Amino acid sequence: MKVSLQSKITLYPLSIQKDKKNYIVEEPISGDFFELPEISVDAIKRLDKGEGLAAIEKTLKDSYPEEEVDIIEFVDQLVELGLVQDVDGVRVNRDKEKQAKSVSNAGGFLWIPHWVGHLFFNGTMNKVYLLLLVSNVLILILNPELLPHYKDIFLFDSMVLNVINYLLISIVLILIHEFGHVLAIRSYDLPAKLSIGHRLIFIVFETDLTQAWKLDPKQRNILYLAGMSFEQIILFLSFGFMLLFPDANFVGILSIIVLDIFIKSIYQCCFYMKTDVYYVVENVTGCYNLMESGKIYLSSFLKRHQKSGKNHKEMFQNEWNLIRIYSAFYIVGVFLTLLLTVLYFLPQLYYMFSTIYFNILGAGDRAALWDAIVFLVQTTFMLVLLVYLARKERRKN
Structure with missing residues (x-):
């Protein structure tokens, strides 16, 4: 479905609210949320009013002279996000009603x-x-x-x-x-x-x-x-x-x-994972891609590509200092995990498997032997379940 400057666009009803830096846009039928900048919200409001794409593009270029404006590309993005109901009277997303029913019955x-x-x-x-x-x-x-x-x-x-x-x-x-x-x-x-x-x-x-x-x-x-x-x-x-x-x-x-x-x-303080505390930090700062941006920063820092770092600084703009601070806590989180591993998990594993090992060798009675066998079966089942969940999450992503 090709969009042109003469196309007539109809959006699904959207709920828009101001956030710390940008706007949160909700598509109520599916329950999806998106973070969009002011210029995008301005374009959406003009689309809702029925303004033509050519007129919207001209207005946006005048109102936001520092921004690159391509209204057709923007509408294509709205289509990919499932926010466009029809283009020139042709329905775009026919599965939206099924999706809405699924959400309502959830x-x-x-x-x-x-x-x-x-x-x-x-x-x-x-x-x-x-x-x-x-x-x-x-x-x-x-x-x-x-x-x-x-x-x-x-x-x-x-x-x-x-x-x-x-x-x-x-x-x-x-x-x-x-x-x-x-x-x-x-x-x-x-x-x-x-x-x-x-x-x-x-x-x-x-x-x-x-x-x-x-x-x-x-x-x-x-x-x-x-x-x-x-x-x-x-x-x-x-x-x-x-x-x-x-x-x-x-x-x-x-x-x-x-x-x-x-x-x-x-x-919760290991910020290389999206924990509850991580979401609080993300929410307070208004930087909703903190982890992803931090990984980019750390990657460029470790590679020591000065030119790459400069480009990333321009990319992140006002969030640069925040991302550098987060990256430090990211590394601290990794060390906290290693510390827990050394103080708790490795000693626990050593104690468990050394006990099981000696019981299998006959250091204990028959009950201890059967306990060791059942323990190994139990451990294998848990590992299989963990692998299954990891693969399921990878397919979902």
Whole structure:
């Protein structure tokens, strides 16, 4: 379908709101969101008014003399994004209605009343979560013995029971974390969806917070931090019971909870992944391609191509200093991951597989031998599942 300056363009109904630097444009039928600059939004508004392409191009060239204006190329881009309903009376996207039906039937935890979410996320509760975070940090500083140890996950002699126990606790904590996101977005009467993904070697649940783009940046931050807010409650209660009842039987379970939240909290600061904290930084700065831009900067820096770096500086313009700062935190995140690997994951793996190895050699009884065999089968299944999820995500991308 060829677009010319004489073409008549009809767009789908669009919702437009001002963001920090540019504009967020929503196509309500599909629920897709796009970040567009002012000149693009100006063109869209003129298209909605029925102005001709030639007249729009001339007006934009006069209004934005420093910009390169090609209205036909812009309309082609709108077609690719699925924002054009028809060109010269010919329907462009015939699958839009099916897509709309799919979105409308997607659920989104709409059965949870928005007032329930508002009970947990409001001005007062948000301050409580911040206070709990500060309190938990102070508790760790004053009671360093509460810092988690890599052996905390080994409550039983059986490695199979240890793994199952840790997985169950971890899954429950993940669900609580994600349910925090769900309640937060429901507090604004917006839908959310849960899916399964992975972070490095960890299988995780993920909450789709796409609809957060309907909100202003400060409100989005509440949604991004909601999961960690719920974790602060759990962490504070765990510390409290561990200090009050240090010899109780349930302290072992609480130690696993503390270990799990502690590691995941550190991972939130690993900015080479798109974590909740990363999205907050991205949202506060208004630089919504921070990771991608940071990778470009690091790549050019490592290659030491001065000319390439200069071109990138012109490309990023006002975001250049921010991207350089982010790149430093990107590298810090990599070192944090290596530190966690050295302090926790490698010692845990060594302890587990050395125990399994000696049990297979007959160091233990028959029960220990069968435990080792089941553990190896269990580990193989988890690795297969992880590979499957990684391939599924790669196909999706």
